Amino acid sequence: MQQPASHIHPTAIVAAGAQIDPSATVGPYAIIGANVRIGARTSVGPHCVIEGHTTIGADNHIFQFASLGAAPQDKKYAGEPTRLEIGDRNTIREFCTFNTGTVQDQGVTRIGDDNWIMAYVHIAHDCVVGNQVILANNATLAGHVQVGDQVIIGGLTGVHQYSRIGAHAMAGFASHISQDVPPFMMVDGNPLAVRGLNLEGLRRRGFSAQRVAAIKQAYRLLYRQGLTLEAALSAMAELPQQHPEADGDIALLRDFIAASQRGIAR
Structure with missing residues (x-):
C-alpha cells in the first residue's frame, strides 16, 4: 500500500531548527534555513530558498525559485541577525527576492497580509509593505521604502530608497519614484508626475x-x-x-x- 506523501518533499533540504507547521508544504529541491518559521497551510514551491531569520505566516503561496530572507544588499551589513517577516495569505510569484533588514534601521523587512506580488519583484532591506498591495512584474523597492495599504505599483517600476507610497495610491508602468507619493494619487512617468486620483480604486x-x-x-x-x-x-x-x-x-x-x-x- 502506498504511503501518504510527506508535507516536505524528500529532495528538500531543511536545516535542523527550522519550524514548519505540519499543514504547510515544501516542494522539491527547496532549501529551508535553520532560523526559518513557516506557518499553517503555507505552500513553498520547488527550488525556493528561504534563509536568514525569516518568519512566514499562514496560507501563503510561494511559487518556485523565490529567494526569501537572504542577506541585505547593503555594504554596511556585517552579518547581524536581522529579520524578514511575512504575514498571511500572500501570493509570491516566481523569482521574487526579499532581503532581511539592517541594524541601521529597525532591523526587519516587513510584508503584511493579502498581498499579490508578481514575478521578479525585489523588496530590499528594511522595506515595509502593508496589506492588499499589488506589485506587478519586475517592480523594485530599494532599501527603507514604505508602501501603504491597497497600493498598486505597475510593472518595471523602480522606487528609490527611503521613498514612501501612501495608501490607495497607484503607480503606472515603468515609473521612476524618487519622491513620496501621497495617498489616493495616481502617478506615472520618468520624471514622475501626478496624473490624478485613483478614483476607480x-x-x-x-x-x-x-x-x-x-x-x-x-x-x-x-x-x-x-x-x-x-x-x-x-x-x-x-x-x-x-x-x-x-x-x-x-x-x-x-x-x-x-x-x-x-x-x-x-
Missing part, C-alpha cells in the same frame, strides 16, 4: 460619494490651485467641517505630507 473599495468628493477637493487644493504646500495643508484642515465622514481620509493625507522627508510628487 476608491470606488472599488467602497468609498462613499461624500468621501470621494472630499478627497477630490483636497487634490485640487494640493495640485490645481497654485497654492504653496503650507497653504494647501492649511486649507485641507477645513475640509472635514464640510465632509465629516472623510475626516480620517483627510487626516491620512495631511499627516503623510507633513511627515515627508523627501518631498512629495507634485
